[in-house]
Amino acid sequence: xxxxxxxxxxxxxxxxxxxxxxxxxxxxxxxxxxxxxxxxxxxxxxxxxxxxxxxxxxxxxxxxxxxxxxxxxxxxxxxxxxxxxxxxxxxxxxxxxxxxxxxxxxxxxxxxxxxxxxxxxxxxxxxxxxxxxxxxxxxxxxxxxxxxxxxxxxxxxxxxxxxxxxxxxxxxxxxxxxxxxxxxxxxxxxxxxxxxxxxxxxxxxxxxxxxxxxxxxxxxxxxxxxxxxxxxxxxxxxxxxxxxxxxxxxxxxxxxxxxxxxxxxx
Numbered sequence: 259x260x261x262x263x264x265x266x267x268x269x270x271x272x273x274x275x276x277x278x279x280x281x282x283x284x285x286x287x288x289x290x291x292x293x294x295x296x297x298x299x300x301x302x303x304x305x306x307x308x309x310x311x312x313x314x315x316x317x318x319x320x321x322x323x324x325x326x327x328x329x330x331x332x333x334x335x336x337x338x339x340x341x342x343x344x345x346x347x348x349x350x351x352x353x354x355x356x357x358x359x360x361x362x363x364x365x366x367x368x369x370x371x372x373x374x375x376x377x378x379x380x381x382x383x384x385x386x387x388x389x390x391x392x393x394x395x396x397x398x399x400x401x402x403x404x405x406x407x408x409x410x411x412x413x414x415x416x417x418x419x420x421x422x423x424x425x426x427x428x429x430x431x432x433x434x435x436x437x438x439x440x441x442x443x444x445x446x447x448x449x450x451x452x453x454x455x456x457x458x459x460x461x462x463x464x465x466x467x468x469x470x471x472x473x474x475x476x477x478x479x480x481x482x483x484x485x486x487x488x489x490x491x492x493x494x495x496x497x498x499x500x501x502x503x504x505x506x507x508x509x510x511x512x513x514x515x516x517x518x519x520x521x522x523x524x
Contacts, residue, residue, distance in 0.1 A: 272302060278326070300338060302337070309340075311323070311336075324370065379426075387432075388426070399434075411438070414442055414447070425449060427439065432468070433468070456478065462493050466509070467516070470516055480516075
């Protein structure tokens with residue numbers, strides 16, 4: 259694209275951005291009716307530039323999401339800055355923006371064809387849910403979780419070059435975590451290059467008693483080593499001693515009890 263062409267496109271896109279930010283639906287309709295290209299890769303790279311579909315979702319503006327989508331704007335982060343970071347932008351689904359305050363906009367985007375899954379590690383909606391505390395869960399998060407399950411989430415898929423989505427799930431500690439662990443075809447698989455870093459190791463390190471219980475129920479090895487000849491029980495004791503914040507509700511106490519019981523009955 260020639261410099262003057264890119265500048266004209268950027269000027270047009272920033273006009274659209276201003277209209278979306280102002281929630282001016284009439285101005286957005288005019289922009290589209292006058293030939294604005296909603297499909298074009300978003301050019302803005304300044305700190306105050308933001309892809310309009312992201313603005314609409316984050317504002318929980320369902321009508322704006324529908325208006326932009328009907329105008330042809332992709333339901334993923336179709337931006338030059340994102341392309342430079344990730345390469346292909348199609349996996350960068352706007353569903354990864356989910357939080358309680360923009361639930362309805364995300365659900366509308368899903369209804370319009372946004373992807374519920376992503377192959378890019380920091381754009382996975384399922385991990386957005388597992389990061390929540392139990393007290394943050396409600397009917398909205400349950401609705402998104404149901405969509406994720408209906409779409410057939412693969413918890414054994416790669417998360418990055420070393421671990422799987424399951425390893426990240428086991429860092430969470432809410433009621434979705436055990437359900438997701440139950441979907442795994444192999445709860446024993448370690449991180450690549452780190453044979454001790456199994457999902458159970460990750461759960462113990464993270465203080466996730468719900469993940470530990472679910473993994474042990476699936477046959478995870480409570481006898482496995484954690485580091486330098488130390489056991490997982492010793493890792494849990496170390497966490498209780500030096501990372502007290504992870505035991506505020508007795509999570510690590512419960513982990514120690516579960517591991518000791520599993521070892522005694524092995």
